[in-house]
Amino acid sequence: MTQMLDHDSAELGPGTRRPLRRRLVGPLATLVILAVLALSWLITGPMRTAGRLQDIVGIRWVLTSVSHDGRTAPVARLGDHTLKMESSGLISIFDGCNYNNGDWSWTMTGFEAEHIENGAVSCGYAPGTEPPPTDPIVTDGSRALYGSVSAETDFSTLTVGTDGYTLKYVRS
Known part of the structure; x- marks a missing residue:
């Protein structure tokens, strides 16, 4: 009998790793957020000064x-x-x-x-x-x-x- 594991649950046993795609989501999301913030800072510089x-x-x-x-x-x-x-x-x-x-x-x-x-x-x-x-x-x-x-x-x-x-x- 084959057991299917839900990767979001705590049922992963010791030594079991999440798929690579799942491990990259967090760091990539962080990079995207930082890029958006940096771009908005560059674009709105004069408006910040004006404010x-x-x-x-x-x-x-x-x-x-x-x-x-x-x-x-x-x-x-x-x-x-x-x-x-x-x-x-x-x-x-x-x-x-x-x-x-x-x-x-x-x-x-x-x-x-x-x-x-x-x-x-x-x-x-x-x-x-x-x-x-x-x-x-x-x-x-x-x-x-x-x-x-x-x-x-x-x-x-x-x-x-x-x-x-x-x-x-x-x-x-």
Whole structure:
């Protein structure tokens, strides 16, 4: 009399091995799952960045300091240097004198500003009301925004890095 064994049951005797096909199912399933996860991570990178940084959109950010080559310069007059990104893709950068507008989009590590154009010059100060001089690091750091930058936020502050500059903003 021939006895048939169900390979999913505990009736397998000592030294009995499951068929090769059955032993490969677990490892192959694991490899497939890992491949799908890796592919989804690669495809949705910009969306993950956008999700993590979405809180920066629609907020007026005020520049407080710029660091470069081991030196940090505070902004002389808070509110003179601002950044605002709209969900429509418009970015507005005020550098203390000029309003600059352009387009922005998410990248894997932050955002990219492009097509920046000078919108208006508003530097007409009455005699005796001129602002204190702006540190060149602040001016150069503000201009470094015109390109691809890394960005991170903790909701109340925004840190932007580009071309060796680190710009610190606070929510206005």
